[in-house]
Amino acid sequence: xxxxxxxxxxxxxxxxxxxxxxxxxxxxxxxxxxxxxxxxxxxxxxxxxxxxxxxxxxxxxxxxxxxxxxxxxxxxxxxxxxxxxxxxxxxxxxxxxxxxxxxxxxxxxxxxxxxxxxxxxxxxxxxxxxxxxxxxxxxxxxxxxxxxxxxxxxxxxxxxxxxxxxxxxxxxxxxxxxxxxxxxxxxxxxxxxxxxxxxxxxxxxxxxxxxxxxxxxxxxxxxxxxxxxxxxxxxxxxxxxxxxxxxxxxxxxxxxxxxxxxxxxxxxxxxxxxxxxxxxxxxxxxxxxxxxxxxxxxxxxxxxxxxxxxxxxxxxxxxxxxxxxxxxxxxxxxxxxxxxxxxxxxxxxxxxxxxxxxxxxxxxxxxxxxxxxxxxxxxxxxxxxxxxxxxxxxxxxxxxxx
Numbered sequence: 001x002x003x004x005x006x007x008x009x010x011x012x013x014x015x016x017x018x019x020x021x022x023x024x025x026x027x028x029x030x031x032x033x034x035x036x037x038x039x040x041x042x043x044x045x046x047x048x049x050x051x052x053x054x055x056x057x058x059x060x061x062x063x064x065x066x067x068x069x070x071x072x073x074x075x076x077x078x079x080x081x082x083x084x085x086x087x088x089x090x091x092x093x094x095x096x097x098x099x100x101x102x103x104x105x106x107x108x109x110x111x112x113x114x115x116x117x118x119x120x121x122x123x124x125x126x127x128x129x130x131x132x133x134x135x136x137x138x139x140x141x142x143x144x145x146x147x148x149x150x151x152x153x154x155x156x157x158x159x160x161x162x163x164x165x166x167x168x169x170x171x172x173x174x175x176x177x178x179x180x181x182x183x184x185x186x187x188x189x190x191x192x193x194x195x196x197x198x199x200x201x202x203x204x205x206x207x208x209x210x211x212x213x214x215x216x217x218x219x220x221x222x223x224x225x226x227x228x229x230x231x232x233x234x235x236x237x238x239x240x241x242x243x244x245x246x247x248x249x250x251x252x253x254x255x256x257x258x259x260x261x262x263x264x265x266x267x268x269x270x271x272x273x274x275x276x277x278x279x280x281x282x283x284x285x286x287x288x289x290x291x292x293x294x295x296x297x298x299x300x301x302x303x304x305x306x307x308x309x310x311x312x313x314x315x316x317x318x319x320x321x322x323x324x325x326x327x328x329x330x331x332x333x334x335x336x337x338x339x340x341x342x343x344x345x346x347x348x349x350x351x352x353x354x355x356x357x358x359x360x361x362x363x364x365x366x367x368x369x370x371x372x373x374x375x376x377x378x379x380x381x382x383x384x385x386x387x388x389x390x391x392x393x394x395x396x397x398x399x400x401x402x
Contacts, residue, residue: 002378004378005047005381008385009040009043009044012385013040015035015036016033016037031393031397034395035389035392036389037392038389038391038392039385043384046383046384050380052067053067068362068365072357076355077354079357080350081350083353088346090231094339097331097334097335098335100331100334102330103330107321107327108321111317111318157263159257160263167250170249170250175249178249179246179249180340184336187227187234190226194223197219197223235343
């Protein structure tokens, strides 16, 4: 295309020179001469404009030429910012994830039979371990373990430990994921109960609002405002509401350590939980299942994965493939996770793009951009030559008429 555009420019120059001596022979030659003259001007102007994007025309350091090489770093930042604003925003990521069925894909993967080598435990050691587990009375052993754990937990004061852990987490900024989880939980709860919120607004709206349909707009505004607030709190580490949550966590940590009433309340809840028969039954069931699994794994180490674990994974995969409600929940979690990644790490991804482009040398980025759009730019030269010629003919016709 570059050769075609250049050949057309040379052709116009040849026509211009050839028709210069024929101007007095016939008036028509004047139109051809004007066309060629204006076409040369248009073609040269567009050649200069196209060339100035990528390099200095004729190698001359003319100001405001070689625009792309001279502004490589600014172009990198602009590209990165465009990527951040148009591809890594939570709304765009959520929309793309909404069209994907991640749960079904995971289910298809899990129902496939697992492959791979299996590690064999020494037969003697495995048999000895299984024999010890089977020789013990499961009810008595489970009761003894439960009793021992209960005695230790009763002597142990939980509230100060929880308070100190919370204070240490706040001091090390490890409480921030907890705040983010609370905000995401609030957003998820709002989404799950969106229809209830709409219904409440509709019921409390007067007849005029319902008749004009403004109650629906009001409901949309309220929900959009709440979602926007949660999004702002999630992405802005200095948001006032986030500070309020942090203050509440700090106060809770102080109360757990220093407030006798709070400590007594936590201890009372702990004792009630330990004395609950349902907890004892739960622990007995957990212990029995654990003991059975350990015996099975000890007796049949090669079939542990293909046995109960493989069966469990297969059941999970089958549920993910068939249960539409479970798919919705898993897909929602995946969508929330992807949005969280875009929100939290989008800036780092953008920085990676910017730094990568910055590391390119000027010749590399020039060649890549020119190879991508160079063909269309040469059409600009061709069109400029033709349009210039038509303008020249028009000007010549107007001047001849005058």
